[in-house]
Structures are given as structure tokens and as C-alpha cells.
Amino acid sequence: MFAVPVSPFVERFEISPYATGPLDGLSFAIKDNIDIAGRKTGYGSPGWSRTHEAAVAHALCVEQLLGAGGVCKGKTHTDELAYSLLGVNAFSGTPVNPKAPNRVPGGSSSGSAAAVSAGLVDFALGTDTGGSVRFPAANCGVWGYRPSSGAISAAGVLALAPSYDTVGVLAKDGVTLANVMRVLLAETGTESVDDPEVVFVGDAFEHCDASIVRALEDFRAALESVCLTKTQTLSAMIGDDLGLPQLFERFGFLLSTEVWNTFGAWYRHCTPEVSPAVAESLTQYAEAACRSDIQHALQQRARFRQGLNRFLGTDRILCFPTTLDLAPTLEAVASGNLSGRYIPRAMSVNAMACLASAPQITLPVADVEGVPVGLSFLAGQGQDMRLIDVCNRLYARCRAN
Numbered sequence: 001m002f003a004v005p006v007s008p009f010v011e012r013f014e015i016s017p018y019a020t021g022p023l024d025g026l027s028f029a030i031k032d033n034i035d036i037a038g039r040k041t042g043y044g045s046p047g048w049s050r051t052h053e054a055a056v057a058h059a060l061c062v063e064q065l066l067g068a069g070g071v072c073k074g075k076t077h078t079d080e081l082a083y084s085l086l087g088v089n090a091f092s093g094t095p096v097n098p099k100a101p102n103r104v105p106g107g108s109s110s111g112s113a114a115a116v117s118a119g120l121v122d123f124a125l126g127t128d129t130g131g132s133v134r135f136p137a138a139n140c141g142v143w144g145y146r147p148s149s150g151a152i153s154a155a156g157v158l159a160l161a162p163s164y165d166t167v168g169v170l171a172k173d174g175v176t177l178a179n180v181m182r183v184l185l186a187e188t189g190t191e192s193v194d195d196p197e198v199v200f201v202g203d204a205f206e207h208c209d210a211s212i213v214r215a216l217e218d219f220r221a222a223l224e225s226v227c228l229t230k231t232q233t234l235s236a237m238i239g240d241d242l243g244l245p246q247l248f249e250r251f252g253f254l255l256s257t258e259v260w261n262t263f264g265a266w267y268r269h270c271t272p273e274v275s276p277a278v279a280e281s282l283t284q285y286a287e288a289a290c291r292s293d294i295q296h297a298l299q300q301r302a303r304f305r306q307g308l309n310r311f312l313g314t315d316r317i318l319c320f321p322t323t324l325d326l327a328p329t330l331e332a333v334a335s336g337n338l339s340g341r342y343i344p345r346a347m348s349v350n351a352m353a354c355l356a357s358a359p360q361i362t363l364p365v366a367d368v369e370g371v372p373v374g375l376s377f378l379a380g381q382g383q384d385m386r387l388i389d390v391c392n393r394l395y396a397r398c399r400a401n
Contacts, residue, residue, distance in 0.1 A: 059156025
């Protein structure tokens with residue numbers, strides 16, 4: 001797998017805002033799986049681009065931002081078909097991680113994260129199915145947000161696994177993120193809320209690389225000094241004998257079945273050009289998933305969603321490391337020496353939000369010898385602006401502490 005460094009942008013252009021609004025003076029970029037009228041949505045794939053026509057309208061989320069005063073500066077790189085968490089594309093290269101140039105930026109919203117991290121735009125749109133906003137945000141040292149499922153319109157956004165797909169945001173700071181999300185969620189005001197109890201997910205810290213745990217110690221201690229906290233395992237929260245590895249298995253299976261629904265006919269009938277890695281993922285995982293198990297898996301997902309959201313209510317949020325391992329080096333990826341545990345571990349901790357249809361935010365709070373480390377917070381389904389406002393407040397208190 002190649003890791004050739006490239007600019008964050010696939011294509012640079014400028015679209016002026018329709019009107020003034022809360023995003024006046026802010027610039028943004030969009031991931032190349034989101035439609036811009038008159039331009040092909042390339043999806044990080046020459047095979048996809050050759051078999052599809054240009055979009056006839058902007059995606060609704062883009063229209064919202066332009067109508068609120070934002071200036072669009074172009075399209076950013078994505079992993080091929082948005083089907084990876086590394087940020088490495090065999091055809092178009094790897095956007096440079098501005099905070100750790102010898103490490104991958106993370107994917108699949110790699111270019112969006114890199115553009116924000118480099119200061120080229122104030123914020124960027126990405127998509128998050130299994131971590132594709134949260135991981136690059138953490139790896140590149142910026143704020144990242146995956147909303148509750150269905151909270152932001154996906155009209156004009158290419159699908160990967162529809163029941164998990166979300167439109168997410170990467171931003172230079174928490175205030176910018178809050179302003180952008182208020183537009184995308186069509187929120188008209190702010191609601192004052194009390195600080196929730198912060199529940200550290202014991203499983204995640206236990207399984208996490210020791211260097212990341214040490215890097216997060218100071219911020220965790222600051223949190224414990226400014227709000228009510230406790231530590232609990234995932235199984236204790238939902239009353240089910242369930243750990244992070246099992247969470248990955250449940251999530252990965254359903255994701256694979258949906259991916260085959262999205263790409264199967266195109267892959268079989270159009271015989272498009274795809275990389276060996278994507279061909280293997282499509283045939284060995286997506287196509288090979290046992291579809292007779294779908295109903296049972298959906299029932300398990302429903303029980304998990306109900307259990308976790310019941311535990312969270314409106315007065316608790318979870319806290320855990322966004323990634324269990326540091327961003328891999330470009331050398332490890334290019335040489336094929338990346339551990340086979342990296343992706344399962346990466347997806348397992350972030351499967352909580354996916355399976356619970358819940359919002360998750362990652363904050364850049366630490367680093368390990370210059371490599372950024374993110375800390376995540378997760379709230380109950382539908383509590384998006386509450387989570388953002390609470391995290392901005394807690395972040396400010398912890399930094400001042």
C-alpha cells in the first residue's frame with residue numbers, strides 16, 4: 001500500500017455565500033463524497049468517477065453552510081470509496097498530517113482533517129460511518145464531530161453503509177464547531193444545561209496504548225476536579241456481557257452487509273478499476289458476510305442502542321480515548337508492517353456511537369512526542385448541541401485549571 005504525500009485538496013475553487021449569517025468570515029472545504037453542482041463527486045476512486053456523471057445540485061448540507069455565510073474553498077481527498085480509516089489512497093496519495101508529517105492523517109475524511117489542521121480552512125465537512133471524522137480529527141489534532149444518526153441531511157452525500165452514515169464536521173476550535181453545528185442542525189437558540197456526570201469507559205482505557213493513557217492523565221485529572229465523574233465498564237452500563245472486541249464484531253458485520261448493498265451491483269456489472277485492498281474488502285468482507293444472520297444482528301443492535309441510551313439519559317456522558325493506538329507511521333503502512341489489530345481496535349471503541357445512533361465529539365487535548373491524541377465524549381441520541389456546549393464549557397475549565 002502506497003503512502004505518497006499530497007495536498008489536502010483534490011480540487012480548489014471558491015463558492016461565495018448566498019447571504020450573511022452566523023458563519024460570516026469562515027471558510028470551509030468538503031470531502032469528495034459530497035456533491036457540488038456541475039462537478040463530479042469522485043469518491044476517491046477513478047473507477048467511480050468514470051462511471052458517474054457530474055452532480056446537478058449541491059448537497060443540502062453545503063447549501064445550509066452557503067446560506068449561513070460560509071465560503072466554500074474546494075474539495076478534499078478521501079480514502080477510496082471512503083472505505084478505510086487510514087487516510088491512504090492508492091490512486092491519489094495521502095494528505096500530509098500537518099501535526100505529525102511522518103504519520104497517516106487517518107481516514108476516510110483525511111483531506112478535510114488535514115486542511116483544517118494546516119489552517120487552510122476554518123472547518124470542513126466529512127462523513128463518518130465507522131470513525132471517518134473522529135479518527136482523522138484525533139490524528140491531526142483538531143476538533144471532530146459525528147452527529148446523532150439522521151440529525152444532518154445526507155441528501156447529495158454518497159452512501160457507504162446507509163444506516164451508519166453521517167455527515168460530520170472537523171473544526172479548528174470548539175466555538176467554530178458549535179456555530180457550524182447549530183446551522184447544520186437548524187438550531188435556533190441555546191439551552192442552558194447543568195453539567196452531566198462524566199463516565200470514563202473503563203474498557204477503553206484498559207485496552208488503550210499506555211502512552212496514550214499517560215498523555216491523557218492531566219486532562220482526566222482536570223475533569224475530575226471540575227465535574228462529577230466515575231469509571232464504569234461498558235457491560236455494567238448496559239447490563240450485557242459485552243466488551244469492545246464483541247462490539248467491533250457486531251458493528252463490522254452489519255456494516256459489511258450494507259456496504260455490499262451499496263457497491264455490489266456496481267462492482268459486479270461495471271467492473272470498475274479499484275485498488276487490490278478495496279477489491280479484497282468488497283469480496284472477502286462485504287460480499288462474504290452471512291446475510292442469514294442479519295435479523296439477529298439488528299436485534300442485538302437495537303438492544304444495545306436502547307440500553308446505552310437508557311443509561312445515559314440526559315444527565316450522563318461517556319468519556320474515552322478516541323483512538324486506542326497512535327496514528328501509524330507512513331513507513332509502517334507503506335511497508336505492509338501495520339498490525340492487523342489496528343483497524344479492529346480503532347473501530348471497536350468508536351462503534352459505541354455507531355450502534356447507539358449517538359453523537360460523539362473528539363477534542364485535541366494531548367500529544368505523545370508531538371503525535372496528537374484525542375479524547376472523546378458521547379451523549380444520548382439526539383442531544384447533539386447539549387454535548388457540544390457541555391464539552392466547550394468543560395474544555396475551557398480544564399484548560400484554565
